[in-house]
Amino acid sequence: MAPTAFFNPSDDGRLHPTKYSHSLWAPNTLHGPAVCGVAARRAESEFGRDGFRPARFTVDLFKAARTDPTDTVGRVIRDGGRIRVVEIDVVQYPANSPDPVTVARSTTVFVRESANPPGERWQRPALQVSGPEVAADDLISYFSRADDVDPVWSHDMSPMQAPVRKRLWTAGVPIVAGEALSPFERAVIAAESTSLVGNWGDTGIGFINCDLTVVLARLPREGRVVVETDSHVESDGISTSTANLYDADGQFGTGAVVGVNNAAAEIDFTTVDTRERYAEG
Template sequence: MSLVAFFSPESGAVDSDGEESRGFVPTRYAASLWAPSTLNGPAVCALAARAAEDEFATTGFRTARFTIELFKVARDTVTVTRGRLIRDGGRIKVAEVDIVQVVDGKEVIVARSTTVFVRESTDPPGERWSRPADATRFRPPETDLDDHIPWYGTTSEHGGEIVWSRDMGAHQDARRKWLWTRAVSTVVGEDPTPFERAVISGESTSLICNWGTAGIAFINCDLTVALSRLPVGTRIGVEAATHLETDGISTSTANLYDVDGQFGVGMVTGVENTAATIDFTSVKPGERYAEG
């Protein structure tokens, strides 16, 4: 039974119709470094992904895309999910999930996700381009440590091999970055599903791509994870692929890997948040930030 999780279940949350529904209480692993008493992005994304898969997954259909709009700060309070199926087709199914909290006595939707389920079949005939294996730079660190503390990587001084360590301050530079991460559970007592692992780790696209010499000062207002397959194993690699920034707005993409190779991509839009910059040379997040 997992005790390292973003949320613990709690009954007694009340919806807008006055009916009791199941809520989730954030644990310390859900805490954000951006501001006190707020939740981090991976925790909010994880809860939405869990709800979509739990309520709407169907045999023969695979979770192929997850998009979430993080349009309101999530507080350290009981959190409820509410889902609905908005498309139930023969090849494509689409579900929406709201992340709901009660703030100052009023219900607030802090995020809304869309999950696309696609029917599995066979690849069409013909050949198409894909990046050759020898062009892939990602190689996970050689380690037997199987805990929830992530490994961070940057290229060496001359752009050679990836240099790995667990010291975030050692990677606060302008070089390309990698992450080798093991997601914590979404809810206490549950192991994260492969889909949840992909979403939780995919949210690190923002960290890996927006992290520079002064720390991280872009906060992502969304996340999209696109999957050609579900990941295997417990750890996922996140590789900075592209980063662009203009007038306080950034766009970033990352490649997602498991032990068998690349399985998907992540994309985020960032907005300038300089006043709350997180400097990893002075902040020691430790377990609070583990896998977040």
């Protein structure tokens, strides 16, 4: 049985998408978590430094990523004493083109760790969220209504197709087969679902995100990440959505996306079964 991951490595150094990276938006395309995850992987693995923590990750998804061999190209934009900025291009190699195609570009800001300044400031109270009892190798995402005091979790997406504030409990699929997810990679992959929980209404999801920004005060602990809708605004075919990111110890970051009207390819989750692959819009 093939391992569950977004990409398989190859001898040519490129990554080859698996079925777990395929999007529901259109045939032969990749979903956002795969594209965002592969950019975060390169930023951290090649450009991370001891004592510096990834505090902001922003990616512009300016072209549909296809199920083509994929690579990343990175460069350091700023290397200072407290702030280090890295840029990553996600590049694909179509079989019918002699030239590579850049489908996304990310910026990761690494910040030097130190002590907090003196004084006390308001913080959101810790959210204690207990998910269902599942096996350790269960990678299926579970959903509940965020405003329920005693949430009922289910992987069945049909009951959640309503104009309600949503909560997602996600494990995160590995980016590359044979590699465990780092806490930073888990945070980025989970935060991409800000678009799902924010833009999903009573007829499906008709906004597609063209970017993702993740801000992190700390990295998530071991275990699943909760993505909870915090705000959603839409006007004239443009939406903005934000979500709070939690682990068992409370909130550790925030996700934000801009969505554009994609109603012609709207995904109706009452008619789609996503259990056999990781595809959340």
